[in-house]
Amino acid sequence: xxxxLIITVLGITIFxxxxxxxxxxxxxxxxxxxxxxxxxxxQSARATAMGSAFVGVSDDPSSIFWNPAGLAKLDGIxxxxxxxxxxAGINYNFLAATYKxxxxxxxxxxxxxxxxxxxxxxxxxxxNGTGEVFTANDMAxxxxxxxxxxxxxSIGFNPKFVxxxxxxMNATAFAIDMGVQYVTPFDGMILAMSIxxxxxxxxxxxxxxxxxxxxxxxxxxxxxxxxxxxxxxxWALPLxxxxxxxxxxxxxxNYDLILxxxxxxxxDNYESVNFGAExxxxxxxxxxxxxKSLFLKDSEESFTLGxxxxxxxxxxxxxxxxxxxQDFGRLKNIQKFTLGINF
Numbered sequence: 001x002x003x004x005l006i007i008t009v010l011g012i013t014i015f016x017x018x019x020x021x022x023x024x025x026x027x028x029x030x031x032x033x034x035x036x037x038x039x040x041x042x043q044s045a046r047a048t049a050m051g052s053a054f055v056g057v058s059d060d061p062s063s064i065f066w067n068p069a070g071l072a073k074l075d076g077i078x079x080x081x082x083x084x085x086x087x088a089g090i091n092y093n094f095l096a097a098t099y100k101x102x103x104x105x106x107x108x109x110x111x112x113x114x115x116x117x118x119x120x121x122x123x124x125x126x127x128n129g130t131g132e133v134f135t136a137n138d139m140a141x142x143x144x145x146x147x148x149x150x151x152x153x154s155i156g157f158n159p160k161f162v163x164x165x166x167x168x169m170n171a172t173a174f175a176i177d178m179g180v181q182y183v184t185p186f187d188g189m190i191l192a193m194s195i196x197x198x199x200x201x202x203x204x205x206x207x208x209x210x211x212x213x214x215x216x217x218x219x220x221x222x223x224x225x226x227x228x229x230x231x232x233x234x235w236a237l238p239l240x241x242x243x244x245x246x247x248x249x250x251x252x253x254n255y256d257l258i259l260x261x262x263x264x265x266x267x268d269n270y271e272s273v274n275f276g277a278e279x280x281x282x283x284x285x286x287x288x289x290x291x292k293s294l295f296l297k298d299s300e301e302s303f304t305l306g307x308x309x310x311x312x313x314x315x316x317x318x319x320x321x322x323x324x325x326q327d328f329g330r331l332k333n334i335q336k337f338t339l340g341i342n343f
Contacts, residue, residue: 030267030268030269031268031269032268033235033236033268034235034236034237034238034239034267034268035164035171035173035201035202035235035236035237035238036138036140036162036164036173036197036202036237036238037238038092038112038114038138038140039112039140039162039175039196039197039237039238040238040240040266041084041086041092042054042065042066043062043064043065043066043082043094043096043112044060044062044065044066044080044082044094044322044336044338045082045306045308045322045323045324045336045337045338046060046062046278046286046288046306046308046322046324046338047062047066048304048306048324048326048336049276049278049288049289049290049304049305049306049307049308049322049323049324049325049326049336050260050276050277050278050288050289050290050304050306051260051274051275051276051289051290051291051292051303051304052262052274052276052290052292052304053244053260053261053262053274053275053276053290054066054067054244054260054262054276055067055179055192055193055194055242055243055244055262056181056190056191056192056244056245056246056260056262057070057190057244057246057258057260057278058070058071058073058179058181058192059073059074060074060078060080060340061074061078061079061080061096061097061098061108061110061340062080062082062094062096062338063108063144063146063156064096064098064108064109064110064142064144064158064177065094065096065110065177065196066179066194066242067156067179067181067192067193067194067242068108068144068145068146068156068157068158068177068178068179068194069146069154069155069156069179069180069181069192069194070146070154070156070179070181070192071098071106071107071108071144071145071146071156072105072106072146072147072148072154072155072156072181073154073181074098074100074106075100076099076100076316076342076343077097077098077099077100077342077343078096078097078098078099078340078341078342079096079097079098079340079341079342080094080095080096080097080338080339080340080341081093081094081095081338081339081340082094082095082096082336082337082338083336083337083338084334084335084336085334085335085336085337086334087328087331087332087333087334089117090114090116091114091115092112092113092114092138093112093113093114094110094111094112095110095111095112096108096109096110096111097109097110098144104147105145105146105147105148106145106146106147107143107144107145108142108143108144108145108146108158109141109142109143109144110140110141110142110144110158110160111139111140111141112138112139112140112141113137113138113139113140114137114138114139115135115136115137116135116136116137117135118133118134118135119133119134119135119136120132120133121133121134121167134166134167134168135166135167136164136165136166136167137163137164137165137166138163138164139162139163139164140160140161140162140163141160141161142158142159142160142161142177143158143159143160144156144157144158144159144177145157145158151183152182152183152184153180153181153182153183154180154181155178155179155180156178156179156180157176157177157178158176158177158178159174159175159176160174160175160176160177160199161173161174162174162175162199162202162237164202164204166204167206167208168206168207168208169204169205169206169207169208169209170204170205170206171202171203171204171205172202173199173200173201173202173237174199174200175197175198175199175200175237176198176199177194177195177196177197177198178194178195178198179192179193179194179195180192180193180194188247188248188249188251189245189246189247189248190245190246190247191244191245192242192243192244192245192246193241193242193243193244194241194242195239195240195241195242196238196239196240196242197237197238197239197240198237198239199237200237201234201235201236201237202234202235202236202237203232203233203234203235204232205232209229209230209232210227210228210229211227211228211229211230212224212225212226212227212228213225213226213227213228214226236267238266238267238268239266239267239268240264240265240266240267241264241265241266242262242263242264242265243262243263244260244261244262244263245260245261246258246259246260247259247260254281254282255279255280255281255282256279256280257277257278257279257280258277258278258279258280259275259276259277260275260276260277260278260290261273261274261275262274262275264293269296270296270297271295271296272292272293272294272295272296272299273294273295274290274291274292274293274294275290275291275294276288276289276290276291276304277289277290283310284309284310284311285307285308285309285310286307286308286309286310286322287306287307288304288305288306288307288308288324289303289304289305289306290303290304291303291304292304292326299329300328300329300330300331301326301327301328301329302327302329303326303327304324304325304326304327305324305325306322306323306324306325306336307322307323308320308321308322308323309321309322315343316342316343317341317342317343318341318342318343319339319340319341320338320339320340320341320342321337321338321339321340322336322337322338322340323335323336323337323338324336324338
């Protein structure tokens with residue numbers, strides 16, 4: 001009875017998500033119409049190497065990003081640091097930590113940050129620079145919670161604070177990620193869904209908006225330098241729906257194979273599919289591969305590759321090193337490096 005109830009709830013949830021998402025289906029991709037695009041950059045070299053098909057696989061601290069329900073699988077304490085060599089010389093860093101609270105669930109904390117470096121301030125009169133410099137920053141902080149409602153069904157939530165700044169302006173937003181995972185009656189198969197970045201809009205405000213305005217440029221004797229602020233628009237966060245399946249067709253004492261498939265429905269692009277695979281040997285070495293953004297029109301993303309090494313030090317203390325390479329077409333490639341500690 002409980003299994004049937006869970007399947008029904010999961011089905012209704014997915015169906016309602018699809019119905020709700022119809023509000024932004026169109027023949028226009030809507031690229032460039034959302035703020036905080038760094039929230040769409042996948043975290044963890046393992047997940048990236050698997051083509052970002054990870055909503056059903058999620059079982060490490062990066063679940064905070066992919067599907068917070070996956071945190072319910074974790075035991076003890078987990079720490080992860082992920083570094084991304086993005087294109088154009090941009091770097092992103094992601095830090096996550098999780099702690100199992102016993103039967104009452106698992107909590108997780110994550111911190112994402114990027115700095116674009118110093119850039120020259122230029123004007124029409126000074127195209128080579130005025131002597132001033134400015135920078136831009138992205139940041140997100142989140143606190144996640146997940147719990148196993150039954151031995152087969154878990155649910156998770158990840159409220160977050162988002163911040164962006166450029167020169168003398170900044171914008172903030174609050175959002176939440178939600179996800180579920182269901183271990184199906186089919187041996188080795190997990191069905192999952194997540195919703196990311198459901199929250200408020202962002203609006204850049206600051207001293208860069210301040211100008212001196214003349215209300216009557218044709219008149220004389222009036223104040224022609226009245227302080228005023230230029231109006232800026234509000235922009236939504238990159239809302240994303242993921243529905244995925246993870247399947248382990250082979251599992252022995254020495255090796256196992258994981259296959260994953262995710263369907264993506266973002267608010268600022270067309271629908272697409274990600275798929276990937278991971279082959280693990282002796283719980284110590286893994287090779288991975290996948291393909292990202294399959295069926296996505298004009299996508300520069302394609303195949304992904306990677307590997308991982310895990311070493312048990314003492315007891316349950318383990319250190320993991322993961323690497324991922326992702327092809328980005330005309331933008332060359334990105335590379336990710338992840339260090340994880342579990343105990």
